[in-house]
Every structure is written in structure tokens, then in C-alpha cells.
Amino acid sequence: MTECIIVGIGGFIGAVCRYLIGLIPVSESCPFPIKTFLINITGSFAIGVIATLALKNDPPSPRLLLFCKVGICGGFTTFSSFALETENLLKSGNVKTAIVYAVLSMAVGTAAVFAGEAIAK
Secondary structure (H helix, E strand, O other): OHHHHHHHHHHHHHHHHHHHHHOOOOOOOOOOOHHHHHHHHHHHHHHHHHHHHHHHOOOOOHHHHHHHHHHHHHHHOOHHHHHHHHHHHHHOOOHHHHHHHHHHHHHHHHHHHHHHHHHHO
């Protein structure tokens, strides 16, 4: 039960941070979902740093890892929003933007995990 509470607190922090970033004004004329994209890339980078530091240092507390990786990063990143925005772009006829968004999100997100790992080393 304690682990659930730890993940929940981390998820609260991540979700609130995501919400606050969502309040940043962005031009509506740009169909590319830049805020979700940046949230997912930042979250990918953060989880890369966390995972590497966890392996590099003395064995960290499993609860701290749950708090950071599952809680904060899980609450912060937005795969469901990414999927919905991709679908909306496709439905609205912005096929090229949808493809670019999906490919960039996957490629840059994965690269961000590697970058976080490299920096943490």
C-alpha cells in the first residue's frame, strides 16, 4: 500500500507540472502539438537520467525509483495525449503533420533517453 501512495504522490507532481506547461500560450495557427511533444521529450530525458543514476550509484531505494520513474515521469509524460493528438491530426486531414509528429516523438524521445543516460554518466 505504501508503494501506491508513493507512486500517487509522484504522479500528482508530474501531472501538475504537465498541466502548468499546458497553460503556456502557443499560437493556435501551428497545428503541431509542441507542448505535448516537449513534455514527452523532457520526460524521456528525465527517465534516462534517473535510470542511469540508479544503476551508477549505490542501489537506490526501490521506493525512490517508484516515486521518480513511475510516479513523476509517468504522471508527467503524455502518451495518451500524444495518441489522441495524432488521431485528431489525421482526422482533420493533417496527415503530413501527424506523421512528422509521430516519427519525431518516437525518435527524439528515444534520443532524449540516451542523452539523459549520457549526461548522467
